[in-house]
Amino acid sequence: MKRFIARNAPGYIFLLPWLVGFFLLALGPILASLYLSFTRYDMVSAPRWIGFGNYEYMFTRDRRFWKALEVTFHYVVLAVPARLAMALAVAMLLDKGLRSIGLYRAIFYLPSLLGASIAIAILWRQLFDAHGVVNQALAYIGIRGPEWLTNPETSIYALVALAMWQFGSPMLIFLAGLRGIPRDLYEAAEIDGTPRWRQFTRITLPLLAPVIFFNLVLQTIEAFKTFSSAFIISNGTGAPADSMLFYTVYLFNEAFKFFRMGYASALAWVLLIIIAIFTATAFLTSKYWVHYENERD
Amino acid sequence: MAGLTLRNVGKSYGALQIMQGLNLDIHDGEFLVLVGPSGCGKSTLLRMIAGLEDITDGTVAIGDKVVNDLPASKRELSMVFQSYALYPHMTVAKNLAFGLQNFRMPKAEVERRVAEAARILQIEPLMARKPRQLSGGQKQRVAIGRAIVREPKLFLFDEPLSNLDAELRVQMRAELASLYARLGTTMIYVTHDQVEAMTMASRIVVLRAGKIEQVGTPQELYTRPQNLFVAGFIGSPKINMLAAEVRAEGGRPVARVAGFADFALPDLSTRDTRLTLCVRPGALHVGEGEVISEGTIRLVEYLGNETLLHVALASGQVVLLSVVGPAPYRAGQTIPIGFDLADLHYFDAEGRRLEPALPAQPQAAFA
Structure with a gap:
């Protein structure tokens, strides 16, 4: 035992800050929120145990919960493929060997660094304003753009566009993945007369599958958690007509606007379960479409 | 089948000239080996013939057709890579068929050719395996099989045996020689190993620093080396x-x-x-x-x-x-x-x- 401590102490000491942070700042609130999700709690009086009351209400009577789910799913289904496609397209361009590639990598990554900030969300609101840059650009080519952000039909697309613009981090991962595909596979395909598109679908995509899978899972989780851009652009309400009522926006409002902390906790746990189900499904199906180079047989 | 003619062929990357004024006639049905120390330009020359590298100067003609501007796929040749370049996510059978499917070849014909190549190379029991389940020698056979199924006019080999251990290399050398005897197709083979060159070649081209030092049969090179470099390079x-x-x-x-x-x-x-x-x-x-x-x-x-x-x-x-x-x-x-x-x-x-x-x-x- 003494030897074990002596040998491993440095490791645990290095781990300590994280452990302290996890137990004090994360694990506590996590467990507390689980407990609170079974209570009615307005942050003023003590929480009152109501069993599965919050969950029952959520699934049977709360129409805004279903609306928030619908908006969020809609967004996930649009934004994740859009962002991944954008990221892959840019990564493939960069992989073709541009000069000063390091600079471009940094520049292309910039939107992702900025994208999460409040300022960019505000900027985005102005871009997609009825008289914003986007519509002015469209006007040049003779298209009369809609009032993107006040029209419930189109508001989500402004957010999808923002998501696409933040392609940086999956792009870097794609780029690394593309770099890992041996050049001579393409040369062999070239000599065999394989058209570019078939090279892409039959060589690039299958060999990139592990990376696509990784990006897909990560970006989907990310998309489910989208908050600040939706919150800012919809002025914190999810308007117009709840078309931007993202799950997290709804959750935030329940918690900090209406002080239904117990209900908000229940919402948070349901989101966690949804994400867990998605991730598990992705992992379970991955063996049918993800090829790993060093897979055991 | 086809011969190959190189006239004043040169290659430069920007201002850096690595090859110039290369003239060479490769006869129809010949097993020509390009040999030389690393960095002599032999692989580059092969890749220029394949269409994977631009030809900066001069002309390359397959048969009597200049192919300088013809894409690799139109040159009717096959290439075996040093790394084998097998598609890791495809089975052996799919690896063999992949190149044929590009040309919308009838399924029956694809199957016939794949089966024929598998029989020649004795890889029939491996058809359902993926490359990672194969040994080095088996991968090499599949790579050669992928070249054979195309029934090309010209085979290009880029150091195909250098990733194999010594014993297997000797074995594959003999198999390649008998494959050549069987197909009789023109083959251009790059190696840095003079033993491979001596044992397999109809003629050898010794290259150094982008220039041809000597062209001749193995015996000519051994008995009458034209310069000190060839004398030192050939013979062990x-x-x-x-x-x-x-x-x-x-x-x-x-x-x-x-x-x-x-x-x-x-x-x-x-x-x-x-x-x-x-x-x-x-x-x-x-x-x-x-x-x-x-x-x-x-x-x-x-x-x-x-x-x-x-x-x-x-x-x-x-x-x-x-x-x-x-x-x-x-x-x-x-x-x-x-x-x-x-x-x-x-x-x-x-x-x-x-x-x-x-x-x-x-x-x-x-x-």
Whole structure:
């Protein structure tokens, strides 16, 4: 035992800050929120145990919960493929060997660094304003753009566009993945007369599958958690007509606007379960479409 | 099947010229080996023929059609890569069929060709496996199979055996040779291994620094190397090079090689006074020869069918001497060594081969 401590102490000491942070700042609130999700709690009086009351209400009577789910799913289904496609397209361009590639990598990554900030969300609101840059650009080519952000039909697309613009981090991962595909596979395909598109679908995509899978899972989780851009652009309400009522926006409002902390906790746990189900499904199906180079047989 | 003609072929990357003025005729049905030290441009030349690298100068013609601007896929050739370049996510069968499916070939024809290639290369039991489940030799066979199914006019091999262990390399060498005998298709084969070149080639092209040093059959290269580089590159163990100083004595050239007694040279029609005389290790003998010296054995390498003696001459130069079978010598021993003039290769100060004039006596005898 003494030897074990002596040998491993440095490791645990290095781990300590994280452990302290996890137990004090994360694990506590996590467990507390689980407990609170079974209570009615307005942050003023003590929480009152109501069993599965919050969950029952959520699934049977709360129409805004279903609306928030619908908006969020809609967004996930649009934004994740859009962002991944954008990221892959840019990564493939960069992989073709541009000069000063390091600079471009940094520049292309910039939107992702900025994208999460409040300022960019505000900027985005102005871009997609009825008289914003986007519509002015469209006007040049003779298209009369809609009032993107006040029209419930189109508001989500402004957010999808923002998501696409933040392609940086999956792009870097794609780029690394593309770099890992041996050049001579393409040369062999070239000599065999394989058209570019078939090279892409039959060589690039299958060999990139592990990376696509990784990006897909990560970006989907990310998309489910989208908050600040939706919150800012919809002025914190999810308007117009709840078309931007993202799950997290709804959750935030329940918690900090209406002080239904117990209900908000229940919402948070349901989101966690949804994400867990998605991730598990992705992992379970991955063996049918993800090829790993060093897979055991 | 097709021959290949290279005219004034050059290659440069920006301002850096790595190859220029290359002329070469590759005959229809020939097994041509491009050999040379690493960085000599042999792989680049192969890739230029394949269409994977631009041809900066000159023309490459397959048959009588200039292919400079033809994409790789239109050149009707197949290439086997050093890394095999098998698609890791496809089974052997799919790897073989992939290239054919590009041309919308009827399914039955694809299957026939794949089955035929599998039979020739004896990889039928492996068809459902993926590349990672194959050994190096099996991967190599699949890579060759993928080239065969295309039924190309021309096969290109880029160091295909260099990732295999020694034993397998010898085996695959023989298999490639018999494949060539069977298909009779023109093959261009790049290697840095002169043994591969010697054993498989109809003709060998020795390249150095983007230039052709010599083109010839293995025997021509071995028996009449055109310059010092080829003399040193072809043949294992390596040829011995002795520096000689030549002076005229009574109107006849006499050579002095450090450690040896002076000896008369045949007429070499050169004015150079500094020559290089080369003699193969097998042509150096213990205790006999027209020119004799003495040396101390530094190292004895017993190889079974022959024994290599590393012998230090009085000048300090170490020469290699090969003796058939086991030899009763040990390091430290001093032995007499010698060679015959007929076994010498002569090279001038620039390293070019000098041909000795035929001896005058036989002609005199007939007169």
